[in-house]
Amino acid sequence: MTAAESAVETIQREMTAFARRARASAGRMHPELSLVSYTLLGHLEERGGCRATDLASHYALDKSTVSRQVGALERAGLIERRLAPDDHRVQVLHLTQAGEEILAQVTERRRGAFQERLADWPADDLVRFAAYLERYNAGSAD
16 A cells, blocks of 8 residues: 555545544534534525525535425524525525524534644644645535
């Protein structure tokens, strides 16, 4: 195995461990908010709202999966549907005030957890790591 192949194996293993840890910690951040729900709420906040089909497309998820997640978030009072101002046939999902508050709470807790985990990293390492993650995700065509 070449050094590059070995590095790719290590990256794959460590990214899997990262994803597993993120899923496991989501319940500690907020018991009723899964990692998927948190991600969807964050996307809605970032975009100022969007259609459920846009969520499915962006995250490469089945429409029925998104529909279940959206339904649960609506029942929890975290999102609401509004008619699009330019086309009243289209419903756009938006965060409710409760959704904004929970998202802010969980985001702050997640940020704190990252800061704690990375507290002993030199600033140069943090900057490099952030740049590598951005580069990796920008090249992702999932």
